Amino acid sequence: MDGPFTDAVMTTLEKFYEGLEQFLPNLLAALVIIAIGWLVAWVLKRLIRRALVLARFDQFCDTTGASQVLARADIRAAPSECAGRFAFWIVFISFLMIGLSALNVGVIDRLIAEFFMYLPKIFAALLILFVGFLIGNFLSRAALLAAVNANMPSPRAISLVVKFLIAILAFAMALEQLEIATSIVTAAFIIAFGAVMLGLALAFGLGGRDVARRVLEKQFLEKKEQEPDEFSHI
Amino acid sequence: MAENDWLPEPLREQLKVIGEVDILVGIPSFNSAQTIGHVVRAVQAGFAKYFPRERTLLINSDGGSTDGTPEVVRSASINDYHTILATHPLRPVHKIITPYHGIPGKGSALRLVFGVARELKAKACAVVDSDLRSITPEWIDLLISPVYREGFDFVAPLYHRHKYDGTITNSIVYPLTRALYGKRVRQPIGGDFGFSGRLAEHYLAHDVWHTDVARFGIDIWMTTMAITGGFKICQSFLGAKIHAAKDPGADLSAMLMQVVSSVFSLMEAHEEHWKRVRGSQPVPTFGFEYTVGLEPIRVNVDRMVQIFRTGLRELGPLWETILTPETFREIKRIGHTDENSFRYPSSLWVRTIYDYAVAYHKALINREHLLKSLMPLYLGRIASFVLETPEADADEVERLLEDLCQEYERMKPYLIQQWES
Numbered sequence: 278m279d280g281p282f283t284d285a286v287m288t289t290l291e292k293f294y295e296g297l298e299q300f301l302p303n304l305l306a307a308l309v310i311i312a313i314g315w316l317v318a319w320v321l322k323r324l325i326r327r328a329l330v331l332a333r334f335d336q337f338c339d340t341t342g343a344s345q346v347l348a349r350a351d352i353r354a355a356p357s358e359c360a361g362r363f364a365f366w367i368v369f370i371s372f373l374m375i376g377l378s379a380l381n382v383g384v385i386d387r388l389i390a391e392f393f394m395y396l397p398k399i400f401a402a403l404l405i406l407f408v409g410f411l412i413g414n415f416l417s418r419a420a421l422l423a424a425v426n427a428n429m430p431s432p433r434a435i436s437l438v439v440k441f442l443i444a445i446l447a448f449a450m451a452l453e454q455l456e457i458a459t460s461i462v463t464a465a466f467i468i469a470f471g472a473v474m475l476g477l478a479l480a481f482g483l484g485g486r487d488v489a490r491r492v493l494e495k496q497f498l499e500k501k502e503q504e505p506d507e508f509s510h511i
Numbered sequence: 512m513a514e515n516d517w518l519p520e521p522l523r524e525q526l527k528v529i530g531e532v533d534i535l536v537g538i539p540s541f542n543s544a545q546t547i548g549h550v551v552r553a554v555q556a557g558f559a560k561y562f563p564r565e566r567t568l569l570i571n572s573d574g575g576s577t578d579g580t581p582e583v584v585r586s587a588s589i590n591d592y593h594t595i596l597a598t599h600p601l602r603p604v605h606k607i608i609t610p611y612h613g614i615p616g617k618g619s620a621l622r623l624v625f626g627v628a629r630e631l632k633a634k635a636c637a638v639v640d641s642d643l644r645s646i647t648p649e650w651i652d653l654l655i656s657p658v659y660r661e662g663f664d665f666v667a668p669l670y671h672r673h674k675y676d677g678t679i680t681n682s683i684v685y686p687l688t689r690a691l692y693g694k695r696v697r698q699p700i701g702g703d704f705g706f707s708g709r710l711a712e713h714y715l716a717h718d719v720w721h722t723d724v725a726r727f728g729i730d731i732w733m734t735t736m737a738i739t740g741g742f743k744i745c746q747s748f749l750g751a752k753i754h755a756a757k758d759p760g761a762d763l764s765a766m767l768m769q770v771v772s773s774v775f776s777l778m779e780a781h782e783e784h785w786k787r788v789r790g791s792q793p794v795p796t797f798g799f800e801y802t803v804g805l806e807p808i809r810v811n812v813d814r815m816v817q818i819f820r821t822g823l824r825e826l827g828p829l830w831e832t833i834l835t836p837e838t839f840r841e842i843k844r845i846g847h848t849d850e851n852s853f854r855y856p857s858s859l860w861v862r863t864i865y866d867y868a869v870a871y872h873k874a875l876i877n878r879e880h881l882l883k884s885l886m887p888l889y890l891g892r893i894a895s896f897v898l899e900t901p902e903a904d905a906d907e908v909e910r911l912l913e914d915l916c917q918e919y920e921r922m923k924p925y926l927i928q929q930w931e932s
Contacts, residue, residue, distance in 0.1 A: 336873075336874065339875065339876070340874055340875065340876050340877055341877065415877065418877075418880055419879075419880065419883075421825060421826070422764075422826070422880060422883040422884055422886075423764075423883075425818065425821050425822050425825050425826060425887060426763075426764040426818070426886045426887070428818050428821065432821065433825055508675040509676045510677075510678050510679050510763055510766065511679050
C-alpha cells in the first residue's frame with residue numbers, strides 16, 4: 278500500500294497530530310486561565326460588594342438619585358450588587374482574552390491587543406455616562422424644587438429640559454471618548470443642542486405665542502399685582 | 512491671653528487699655544447705617560439709666576460694611592442725658608468698633624463678642640441686632656439684669672408680635688426645641704440675647720466657627736447650648752420687635768432651609784440629651800407683659816395652597832421617600848379637599864416635621880433638596896392655620912400654639928422610634 282497517496286495521508290495526519298500536540302496544551306492552558314479568571318472575578322465581585330455595603334454605597338446612591346436611575350432602567354439589583362457584577366464581567370472578560378491569547382492564534386492575538394487598548398476608553402465612557410446621570414438627576418431635582426417653591430408654571434417641564442440637556446452632553450462626551458465617528462458625534466451634538474434651543478424658541482415664540490404670553494403675564498404682571506404677605510415668617 | 516490669640520492685634524491692644532468691664536453689649540452689623548445709630552443710642556441710654564455705676568462696653572462687630580456703618584456707630588451718642596431721665600454715667604462708657612474675621616455671618620461676629628467678654632472678664636453680656644427700630648433703653652435692663660442681678664446665665668427675648676408673625680418659629684422651631692430639650696423658650700431664634708461671662712466661655716469652648724453656625728445658625732445654637740449645658744435660663748418680655756424691612760425678594764425657601772437645617776443639625780449633635788428628656792418646664796419670665804389689638808394684615812392663602820398642591824403633584828415621589836407611608840397618605844388626602852375646607856391638622860404637621868428630622872438624620876436624599884422640599888408642606892400648614900384663625904385674637908392663637916407644642920411632646924416617642932429604626 279506504499280505510494281504517494283499513503284505518504285500524503287500520513288504526512289497530513291502527522292502534521293495534524295503535531296499541531297494537536299502543540300494546540301492541546303495551549304487549549305488546556307486557556308481553559309485553566311479562564312477557570313482561574315472566573316474564580317478571581319467571583320471573589321472580586323464578593324469583595325467589592327461587601328466593601329461597598331460597608332461604605333454605605335447604596336445609601337449614597339439613594340441620596341444622589343443614582344438608584345432611581347437604575348430603577349428607571351429596570352435594574353432592580355442594589356447599586357453595590359451592580360458594581361460587583363460589573364467588576365465580575367470586566368475581570369472575567371479580561372481573563373477570557375488572556376486565555377484566548379494562550380491559544381497562539383494570530384488573528385485572535387491582534388483582536389485581543391486591540392481590545393486591551395480600547396478598554397480604558399470604555400471605562401472612561403462609562404464613567405462619563407454615570408457621572409452625567411448623577412449630575413443630571415441632581416440638577417433636574419434642584420430645578421424642580423426651585424420651580425415648585427417659586428410657584429412657576431410647569432415645573433416638571435423645566436426639570437426635564439435640564440435633565441435632557443445634561444444627558445445629551447454626557448452621551449456626546451461618552452461617544453467622543455469611544456472615538457465613534459467623532460466628527461459626526463460632535464456635529465450631531467451641536468445640531469441636536471441647537472435644535473432643542475431653536476425648537477424651544479420657536480415653540481415659545483410662534484407655536485405657543487398665546488401660551489407664552491399667558492406664562493409671562495402670570496410670571497410678571499400677576500406677580501406685580503399680587504402684593505406680598507404682610508407677616509414675617511421668622 | 513493665649514486663648515484669645517485669634518482676636519485681631521489692634522483690638523487686643525484696645526482691650527489691654529480697658530482692663531476689665533462689668534457689662535458688655537455687642538452689636539453685630541453689616542451695612543446697617545440706616546438703623547444702627549438708634550440701636551447704639553438705646554444701648555448708651557440703657558447703660559446710663561440702669562447701670563450708671565458699672566464699667567460698661569459697647570462693641571460693634573462689623574462684617575465689612577460699605578455704607579458707613581462704623582462711622583455712624585462712632586458718631587452716635589446721647590447729647591443730653593436729662594431728656595431720657597438719666598444722669599450722666601459715673602464711669603466712662605467704652606465703645607469699640609472693630610471688624611471681625613472668618614466666615615462672613617452673625618456667628619463670626621458674635622464669636623468676637625464672646626472673645627472680648629472673656630478677655631475683659633465681663634460679668635453680664637447682651638447682643639442686639641443692628642436693624643432694630645423698636646429697641647429702647649429698657650431692653651438693656653431686661654437682657655442684662657437677670658444675669659447681673661438675678662444670677663441667670665441666659666436670657667432669651669420674648670416679643671409682642673402679630674398673631675401671624677414668626678410662623679417658622681411658631682410652627683417648627685419653638686415647639687420642636689421645647690419638645691426636644693424640655694424648656695419653654697418662646698423665642699429660641701429671637702436674635703437679641705443676654706448671657707453671663709461663664710456662658711460666653713462655654714460657647715467659645717466649642718469649635719463650630721467654621722460651620723454653618725458661623726454663618727446663620729448662631730441664634731438657635733446659643734439657645735440650645737445654654738439648655739443642654741445645664742445653664743440657668745430665663746426670658747424677658749421686650750415688647751414689640753420692629754426691625755428694618757427685609758429685602759422683599761429674600762428667598763423664603765432659603766430662609767426656611769437655613770433655620771430648619773440648624774435645628775436638625777443640633778438634634779444630631781445632642782441626640783443623647785434630647786432622647787432622655789420627657790415633657791417640658793416653663794422658664795422664669797421677666798418684664799411687664801401686655802397685648803395690643805391686632806391690625807388686619809394681608810395674607811395670600813390661595814397662593815400658599817396652590818404651592819402646596821403643586822408640590823403634591825410634582826414632588827410626590829420625593830415626599831414618598833422622605834415621609835412614612837401613613838404620613839404621605841394623609842397628605843395626599845388633605846391635598847384633595849376643596850379650598851375652603853383645606854386643613855393641615857396639627858398631628859399630621861408634627862409627624863411631617865418628625866419624618867423630615869429622621870430623613871435628615873439618615874440622609875435619605877441630598878440634605879439641601881430634602882429641606883427645600885419642605886417648603887410647600889410648610890406653606891400648606893400656614894395656609895391651614897390662617898384659615899382656622901381668621902377671627903382669633905392673640906390669646907386664642909397662643910392657646911392653639913400650646914396645643915401644637917403638646918402634640919410635639921406627645922408624639923416624641925414616635926420621633927425616637929423612627930430615629931432609631
